[in-house]
Amino acid sequence: MLRLVAAIVLAAAACTGAAAELKRWEGGATPPLALEDMQGRPHSLADYRGKVVLVNFWATWCEPCREEMPSLDRLRSSLKGQPFEVLAVNLAEPLSRIEKFVSQMPIGFPLLRDRDGAAGKAWKAKLLPASFLIGRDGRIRYVAYGELDWSSDAVRARVAELLK
């Protein structure tokens, strides 16, 4: 049985360990993000200006994505009442498959659908999971390529820094 799981984003030149690291973003401008959720409601990253946002690109076929999903939810729950949100962007999968996944792993944050993979390409999220921590000014501040314990103290410290 494989004990450790990790993943990295294709465009990343940065080295990763078996578990990903949250690294300061040096990739330039923040791409736009405007997608619908599973109910067809539109979400735009611009609408979340003023909040710290964790944009997480994932797919159900990506084992590390599935592994880290509960920690995303734990992070969000721990920051309840604070200006923080998680936007999980599913990469090019049909609704039925996402629904099946959610039925097995309920989560409390919006699941957006990148139906044609265009957002994933714009954000260079070809190798999953790819997570981007957005500051309250709407700009990417940190990035993680691969599975991360989002409820760890190290991550929470970064988020707290952005929430100030």
Add this chain to the structure above:
Amino acid sequence: MNRRTFLQSSTAAVLAQSLPLAAARAEENWRTFEIVTRVEVIDSFGVARAWVPLPFEADTSWHKTVGNAWSGNATRARIEHDGKYGVSLLYAEWNAREMNPVVEVTSRFMTRDRAVDLSRPASDVELSGAERAFYTAPTELIPTDGIVRKTALEVTRGAKTDMDKARAIYEWIVDNTFRDPKTRGCGVGDVRTMLESGNLGGKCADLNALYVGLARSVGVAARDVYGIRVAPSKQGYKSLGTGSPNVSKAQHCRAEFFARGYGWVPVDPADVRKVVLEEPPGNLALGDQKVRAVRERLFGSWEMNWLAYNTGHDLSLPYATKAPTLPYLMYVNAESDGELRDQLEPESVRYTITSRELGA
């Protein structure tokens, strides 16, 4: 049932009842595939490393990469690009304490059959000067001077356009080479040696490299495209598709040339010779109807039951202790304790590549 088994089986169950991007684009004839490359560096001693080719990065009219993910017990991993040929690979490293290094790379991609209308130019598409120079340049094993150019000049005598030259070379390759089943892997692609020895036998990396070398030597931009077959052929050629989901030995390279007004044109003379040798009942004559049909088809079209990795030549494996320059990257490579394993022997690394079409 352990956790991993559960995850895998639950994924399979979900996959079986749903269609990914291909469903949304069915009207455009896109097919979606998943390929899983599992690498075990067996008998590992000391630091172990592995290099796994990833799907072609660029979106084209015939290929799109959806995404990749990996799992395993690597202590380091890094995506590497060659920065020249569009090569991308997953580099994984294990420290000396890991006795059973394992990495599994899952990739999803879409393909659709590719064909260029050769009856008339469709546009004024042209390469830049820099691009033309790049795609007519020699590589270590594909020189463009000496016997290569001499042969190409003879083959293309009287041909005026790049299209004419490309066609003449294609016909010459089909008429004069043969598929040698004893060639290891897909061959090496040592074009000069092939011509100097007069032994024009080999497999795709030999025959299509010869095509590319001859074309480049007379100024026709051309390139090898290295990849792997991922599904049976739907065009009636058993020899041009996979026979099972295990595609660990299904690596296959193709070729393209560029013609003004047509763009990049797919060709595959090596597969014509594969049909000659392998299509039942075997050892078909060039005049056989099946051979004639595929010969016509493979100048200008590819059936996309195949995944493109890259167009790379003369590649160095990053972080390798003492690896030679590779003529191409189409296989999984691995090393242990400073020794590179034989990339043409899956058992020396123990890798398996499985493929399935989603929603098929």
